[in-house]
Amino acid sequence: MRPQPPSEDDTVARMGEFGLIHRVTRGRAQPASTLLGPGDDAAVVAAPDGRVVATTDMLVEGVHFRLDWSSPEQVGRKAAAVNMADVAAMGAMPTALLVGFGCPPETSTTLVDDLVAGLWQEANQCGAGVVGGDMVTADKLVISITALGDLGGREPVTRFGAQVGDVIAVCGRLGWAAAGLAVLGRGFRSPVSVVNAQRVPEPPYAAGPQAARAGATAMLDVSDGLLADLGHIADSSEVAVDIRTELLEVHQRLIDVASALGADPRHWVLTGGEDHALVAAFPDPREVPDGWRTIGTVRAGQGVTVDGLPYEGPSGWEHWRQ
Numbered sequence: 091m092r093p094q095p096p097s098e099d100d101t102v103a104r105m106g107e108f109g110l111i112h113r114v115t116r117g118r119a120q121p122a123s124t125l126l127g128p129g130d131d132a133a134v135v136a137a138p139d140g141r142v143v144a145t146t147d148m149l150v151e152g153v154h155f156r157l158d159w160s161s162p163e164q165v166g167r168k169a170a171a172v173n174m175a176d177v178a179a180m181g182a183m184p185t186a187l188l189v190g191f192g193c194p195p196e197t198s199t200t201l202v203d204d205l206v207a208g209l210w211q212e213a214n215q216c217g218a219g220v221v222g223g224d225m226v227t228a229d230k231l232v233i234s235i236t237a238l239g240d241l242g243g244r245e246p247v248t249r250f251g252a253q254v255g256d257v258i259a260v261c262g263r264l265g266w267a268a269a270g271l272a273v274l275g276r277g278f279r280s281p282v283s284v285v286n287a288q289r290v291p292e293p294p295y296a297a298g299p300q301a302a303r304a305g306a307t308a309m310l311d312v313s314d315g316l317l318a319d320l321g322h323i324a325d326s327s328e329v330a331v332d333i334r335t336e337l338l339e340v341h342q343r344l345i346d347v348a349s350a351l352g353a354d355p356r357h358w359v360l361t362g363g364e365d366h367a368l369v370a371a372f373p374d375p376r377e378v379p380d381g382w383r384t385i386g387t388v389r390a391g392q393g394v395t396v397d398g399l400p401y402e403g404p405s406g407w408e409h410w411r412q
């Protein structure tokens with residue numbers, strides 16, 4: 091039997107995802123080969139003949155996807171995409187994936203074939219391949235991917251470099267996957283544009299290195315929610331971030347879906363995760379690259395505000411806190 095915690099204070103639910111990460115990462119001395127350790131979208135590790143970007147994210151059936159919502163191929167694409175987005179968020183390009191795969195014994199081999207086809211399809215978009223992995227029996231489908239990446243000789247763009255006076259800009263979609271989740275959660279299967287955004291994110295991979303070349307001071311991918319993830323840049327960089335809603339585009343499709351569901355589309359844009367847009371800080375508004383939209387500013391202080399005010403309610407997804 092699993093040992094029982096002495097009190098409720100000691101459960102992971104009480105601690106939350108980020109409290110737990112802090113607990114397991116604090117106070118650990120890293121070897122000299124760790125150029126950048128835990129705390130960012132990816133680590134950077136030195137090898138005698140170079141550096142490698144390394145990151146891992148796991149998808150669990152029922153938590154990250156459902157097989158009655160997504161095809162196995164779409165699950166494979168999503169598993170690769172969420173990991174390669176973290177590589178891009180360092181300013182690097184993905185080079186290779188290692189795929190840990192767990193499934194129940196009755197899983198069809200066709201499902202595995204289709205999932206792997208999706209993985210390869212997404213990996214090939216970045217010129218990456220699957221170079222290894224692991225297979226285990228499990229109660230549910232689990233895909234845990236480690237993605238490696240190449241900085242192309244540039245310095246990694248971390249979460250801790252944002253400076254007071256920088257502008258915040260975004261490349262990629264915001265709120266679409268959250269809209270798709272709301273649609274699927276109510277038992278609908280359309281509009282297919284938002285439902286597919288939930289099934290398969292489309293991270294703007296090349297925008298990562300593009301932002302690095304343009305002098306981005308900090309960057310991450312939006313996996314949990316714009317405000318939640320900007321909170322990591324604010325905390326790591328010891329600055330405040332203010333988002334201006336007049337600069338945030340809320341696509342007409344999201345407005346339409348929200349009005350059909352009685353939801354707030356702005357909430358999806360501000361706190362919806364899983365689109366894996368890239369958000370970065372740039373020192374000079376004139377240096378914000380093509381394809382990026384300015385949405386806010388970096389100020390002295392701490393935390394994330396919207397039009398100068400704290401946001402009421404959860405700012406994004408946190409495991410065990412949902």
Ligand SMILES: Nc1ncnc2c1ncn2[C@@H]1O[C@H](COP(=O)(O)OP(=O)(O)O)[C@@H](O)[C@H]1O
Binds near residue numbers: 111127128130131132
């Ligand atoms: N079990 C763990 N051990 C060490 N580091 C971890 C662990 N889980 C998460 N981290 C690190 O904590 C940071 C935040 O994780 P996470 O929020 O999942 O990042 P992301 O949203 O970019 O995938 C990352 O640097 C990640 O590598």
Ligand SMILES: Cc1ncc(C[n+]2csc(CCOP(=O)(O)OP(=O)(O)O)c2C)c(N)n1
Binds near residue numbers: 155156271
């Ligand atoms: C069945 C189902 N329920 C809920 C969600 C919503 N959801 C699951 S995980 C998540 C946030 C991102 O996942 P996480 O594991 O935190 O990725 P990371 O931040 O580590 O990249 C969201 C919005 C979903 N995608 N599918």
Ligand SMILES: [Mg+2]
Binds near residue numbers: 175176179311312
């Ligand atoms: Mg990330």
Ligand SMILES: [Mg+2]
Binds near residue numbers: 146147
């Ligand atoms: Mg993660």
Ligand SMILES: [Mg+2]
Binds near residue numbers: 313314
């Ligand atoms: Mg997360």
